[in-house]
Amino acid sequence: QVQVAESGGGLAQIGESLRLTCAASETIPNMWVMGWHRQAPGKQRELVATISRGGNTNYADFAKGRFTISRDGAKNQVYLQMNSLKPEDTADYFCSLHDIQKRQDYWGQGTRVTVSS
Numbered sequence: 499q500v501q502v503a504e505s506g507g508g509l510a511q512i513g514e515s516l517r518l519t520c521a522a523s524e525t526i527p528n529m530w531v532m533g534w535h536r537q538a539p540g541k542q543r544e545l546v547a548t549i550s551r552g553g554n555t556n557y558a559d560f561a562k563g564r565f566t567i568s569r570d571g572a573k574n575q576v577y578l579q580m581n582s583l584k585p586e587d588t589a590d591y592f593c594s595l596h597d598i599q600k601r602q603d604y605w606g607q608g609t610r611v612t613v614s615s
Contacts, residue, residue: 507609520593
């Protein structure tokens, strides 16, 4: 059973940075895409960024230039470096792993990011 778990959320001031970590269990699919999504209070969950096993990345428009997704294949971990944080970045951030062959998604429990002035 694939499991993913997020860490690294917390409180930040406007303009500060946070780094989120997503750790996947040792048994992960051979073909996958991992991603970060977020859900602000009262809003729908939205995509932040994705990265494939091969390293291809994709970003939401609001994340381009401020957020960077990266991976460490040896550790089965994916990271989201968030710079120049804004109050509108306040949300619960969720890690996902998409098994391309099984067309199945796995989600973490989320980690909260709060950006205040």
